[in-house]
Amino acid sequence: MSNVRALIGPSILNSDLSRLYEESQKLLDNGADYLHLDVMDGHFVPNLTFGHPVVKCLRSKIKDAFFETHMMVSKPEQWIAPMADAGVNQYTFHIEPVNNVEDICRKIKEHGMKVGLAIKPGTPVAEVEKYVNISDMILIMTVEPGFGGQKFMEDQMIKVKHLREHYPLLNIEVDGGVGPSTINCCANAGANMIVSGTAVIGAQDQAATIKLLRETVQEAIKKL
Ligand SMILES: O=C(CO)[C@@H](O)[C@H](O)COP(=O)(O)O
Numbered sequence: 292m293s294n295v296r297a298l299i300g301p302s303i304l305n306s307d308l309s310r311l312y313e314e315s316q317k318l319l320d321n322g323a324d325y326l327h328l329d330v331m332d333g334h335f336v337p338n339l340t341f342g343h344p345v346v347k348c349l350r351s352k353i354k355d356a357f358f359e360t361h362m363m364v365s366k367p368e369q370w371i372a373p374m375a376d377a378g379v380n381q382y383t384f385h386i387e388p389v390n391n392v393e394d395i396c397r398k399i400k401e402h403g404m405k406v407g408l409a410i411k412p413g414t415p416v417a418e419v420e421k422y423v424n425i426s427d428m429i430l431i432m433t434v435e436p437g438f439g440g441q442k443f444m445e446d447q448m449i450k451v452k453h454l455r456e457h458y459p460l461l462n463i464e465v466d467g468g469v470g471p472s473t474i475n476c477c478a479n480a481g482a483n484m485i486v487s488g489t490a491v492i493g494a495q496d497q498a499a500t501i502k503l504l505r506e507t508v509q510e511a512i513k514k515l
C-alpha cells in the first residue's frame with residue numbers, strides 16, 4: 292500500500308447549508324483533504340440536496356480544493372457535463388440504477404473528471420469489483436444513502452477487506468456514520484479515503500477530529 296494515501300473528505304450535508312461557502316472553507320482550513328458533496332435527486336434516494344448550480348457557485352469561491360460529488364441519482368449520465376462545467380474533480384456515482392457502467396465511466400473521463408463507483412449496503416462487492424480497472428476509486432457505503440447522521444454499518448467492512456486484499460493500491464472510500472468511534476474499523480479493514488459528516492461538522496475541535504481520522508488511517512496503512 293505504499294502509494295495509498297490517507298485522505299479525509301468531510302461531507303457538508305449536515306452543516307448549515309445557508310453558509311455553504313463558510314462551512315466548506317472552515318473544513319479546508321481545519322485540514323480537510325477534499326470536500327465530499329452529496330447530490331441527491333429525490334428518486335434514487337428519498338431526499339433532495341443540491342445540484343450543479345450550487346456546486347458551481349461554491350467553486351467560484353473555492354478555487355483550489357478537490358471536489359468529489361457523490362451522485363445519489365437515478366440518471367448519473369445526465370449530470371456529467373454540468374458537473375464538469377461546475378468544476379468537479381471526481382464524479383462518484385452509484386452503479387445500481389445504471390445499465391452501462393463502462394459508458395458512463397468513459398464519459399466522465401472524457402469530461403476531465405476522475406471516476407468513483409459507489410455501492411449501497413445491499414449490493415454485493417462483486418458487482419463493483421468488475422469495474423475496478425476502469426475507475427479511480429470505489430465507495431463502499433456504510434449507511435443506506437440518503438441521510439446524514441445514521442449508524443455505521445460494520446458488516447460492510449467485509450467488502451472493504453476484500454477489495455484491499457485484492458487491490459493493494461486501490462483508493463477505497465467509506466461513507467456513512469464514520470467518525471472517531473468507527474474509524475478504527477474502517478482503517479483496519481483497509482479504507483484510505485474517509486468521508487465523515489456529522490462527526491466532523493459537530494466536533495468541538497474540527498481540526499483535531501480530522502487529524503485523528505487521518506492519523507488512524509495512516510497508522511493502519513503502515514501495518515497493512
Ligand atoms: O452520502 C451520505 C449519505 O447518503 C453521506 O455522505 C453522509 O451524509 C455522511 O454523513 P454522516 O453519516 O457522516 O453523518
Ligand SMILES: [Fe+2]
Pocket residue numbers: 302327328329361466486
Ligand atoms: Fe456521501
